[in-house]
Amino acid sequence: MTLWIDIDDLLHHLLHHSRPSGIQRVVFEIGSALRNLAGHDVQFVRRGPGASDARDFRTVDWTMVETVFREATNTSVKPGASSVNAPPLTVQALEQVAPEDTLSAFLRTESRILKGLAGLPHTFVRLGLKALRSRLDARHARPKLTTFSEGTQLADVARPGDVFLTLGSPWHHASYSQTVRWLRDDLRLSYALLMYDLVPIRCPEWCNRGIITTFRAWHQDILPLADTLFAISHATAKDVRTYLSEQDIGTNIPVHPIPLGTGFGLSDGSMSAEALVREPYVLFVSTIEARKNHALLFRVWRRMLEEMPADRIPTLVFAGREGWLVSDFMQQLENANWLNGKIRFIRNPTDEDLRRLYADCSFSVFPSFFEGWGLPVTESLSMGRPCVVSNTTSIPEAGGPLGRYFSPYSLDEAYTVIRETIEDPEGLAAWTAKVRAEFQPVPWKDSARAILDRVL
Numbered sequence: 536m537t538l539w540i541d542i543d544d545l546l547h548h549l550l551h552h553s554r555p556s557g558i559q560r561v562v563f564e565i566g567s568a569l570r571n572l573a574g575h576d577v578q579f580v581r582r583g584p585g586a587s588d589a590r591d592f593r594t595v596d597w598t599m600v601e602t603v604f605r606e607a608t609n610t611s612v613k614p615g616a617s618s619v620n621a622p623p624l625t626v627q628a629l630e631q632v633a634p635e636d637t638l639s640a641f642l643r644t645e646s647r648i649l650k651g652l653a654g655l656p657h658t659f660v661r662l663g664l665k666a667l668r669s670r671l672d673a674r675h676a677r678p679k680l681t682t683f684s685e686g687t688q689l690a691d692v693a694r695p696g697d698v699f700l701t702l703g704s705p706w707h708h709a710s711y712s713q714t715v716r717w718l719r720d721d722l723r724l725s726y727a728l729l730m731y732d733l734v735p736i737r738c739p740e741w742c743n744r745g746i747i748t749t750f751r752a753w754h755q756d757i758l759p760l761a762d763t764l765f766a767i768s769h770a771t772a773k774d775v776r777t778y779l780s781e782q783d784i785g786t787n788i789p790v791h792p793i794p795l796g797t798g799f800g801l802s803d804g805s806m807s808a809e810a811l812v813r814e815p816y817v818l819f820v821s822t823i824e825a826r827k828n829h830a831l832l833f834r835v836w837r838r839m840l841e842e843m844p845a846d847r848i849p850t851l852v853f854a855g856r857e858g859w860l861v862s863d864f865m866q867q868l869e870n871a872n873w874l875n876g877k878i879r880f881i882r883n884p885t886d887e888d889l890r891r892l893y894a895d896c897s898f899s900v901f902p903s904f905f906e907g908w909g910l911p912v913t914e915s916l917s918m919g920r921p922c923v924v925s926n927t928t929s930i931p932e933a934g935g936p937l938g939r940y941f942s943p944y945s946l947d948e949a950y951t952v953i954r955e956t957i958e959d960p961e962g963l964a965a966w967t968a969k970v971r972a973e974f975q976p977v978p979w980k981d982s983a984r985a986i987l988d989r990v991l
Contacts, residue, residue: 536991537697538573539689539724540566541592542600543581544703549603554856554883556822557910558731561767562702563604564796565729568983570597576991580689589713592689608886609805695723698990702729706749712756719760727763727990730775730790732907732928734826737774741826741904743859755782763989764790767908768929791989795908796979798917806890811881816850817953818896818920820889820911821903823865823880824858828902828925828943833867835950836874839957845877849957851900854881854892893918898956898963901925902943909933919971921963923952937970 583591735750766772912933925943941948
């Protein structure tokens with residue numbers, strides 16, 4: 536039996552964004568762990584050149600994905616970097632990197648993916664070429680983990696009883712239900728899906744209008760076809776079960792929560808040599824979007840500046856990228872001169888930057904209204920840094936007994952917990968020591984094993 540994992544949206548994201556988001560990190564880490572645990576029983580597929588064809592899926596070499604992902608998370612791409620001088624990436628350009636006699640048909644197919652790099656900063660063009668070179672170097676250096684030729688049509692190698700797993704977020708493919716019906720009816724595969732959250736359904740006010748419509752329609756089509764559902768937290772599993780009942784989709788579909796891995800997974804643990812922030816600071820790692828509740832922290836810091844001497848207040852550091860529905864908030868920050876420098880924004884940090892930021896902060900904060908899990912919470916704890924967090928949805932699962940909690944809807948609660956933490960350095964030191972002594976990271980192989988136990 537083979538587990539086929541769709542990673543098409545992971546590849547698409549890596550080609551069009553400078554950093555992976557939380558979902559892409561989870562796909563990569565679980566994919567890597569599944570590959571390491573089950574070897575050739577786990578295979579990866581993506582859409583072929585005919586992306587509009589719901590049945591065109593091809594096997595893909597995980598080595599290439601791994602190389603590009605590692606480089607994407609640990610290579611600085613400066614904001615506003617131009618791709619004007621980036622050379623077009625074509626089959627001919629790739630053939631100049633390696634002679635035709637060593638370039639397999641698979642790599643010629645992969646070039647169609649890498650052509651998308653031409654629209655990215657020059658750094659990412661180099662990453663694509665580096666991944667290609669690494670792939671070529673590795674061809675004869677280690678045994679193959681697959682029994683299938685790379686770039687092979689899924690229909691030619693899948694067998695009845697195999698399982699097709701969607702780990703990512705291919706919600707933009709309106710034809711995905713056609714794919715799943717083909718997988719089940721023609722190829723006789725079982726279908727499994729990992730659920731992250733139901734934010735666009737439960738809290739549409741925090742989402743882009745387009746994603747609300749797309750997300751609802753996609754899940755209404757796909758969920759009735761699922762044989763097995765996984766969820767990244769008990770809170771999400773409960774929410775999904777409730778939704779299945781509300782929509783009369785079928786309460787007989789099993790929903791299994793899985794343990795979510797901690798931190799930066801397969802990375803080497805290196806961090807930036809130089810401090811990114813010199814003064815004492817509190818860290819908030821997240822895309823800036825309405826749901827994450829950055830506005831609450833702005834109000835907390837402004838109130839502290841009204842009631843406390845400025846030199847006793849640490850800087851608040853936002854680390855991430857600018858998302859949707861925050862143009863007014865960003866304008867407010869500009870108008871307030873970022874509270875005269877008491878709030879800073881570090882855009883698109885690498886993993887090395889993030890480790891440095893976690894390592895040097897006094898503590899972290901995470902005031903989100905709604906999460907499927909809360910990766911920044913466990914990242915902070917895994918780096919030995921306490922985290923002051925909201926008490927909603929799955930976040931208490933991530934923080935456990937080592938977190939300190941407040942309602943994300945209450946300015947007074949957030950202000951009290953954060954100010955008390957700042958004004959009690961001895962208590963913070965004891966809390967930090969407790970986190971370092973007691974926090975137990977969850978290896979990504981536990982996430983992978985929970986999936987394998989249910990599908991293979």
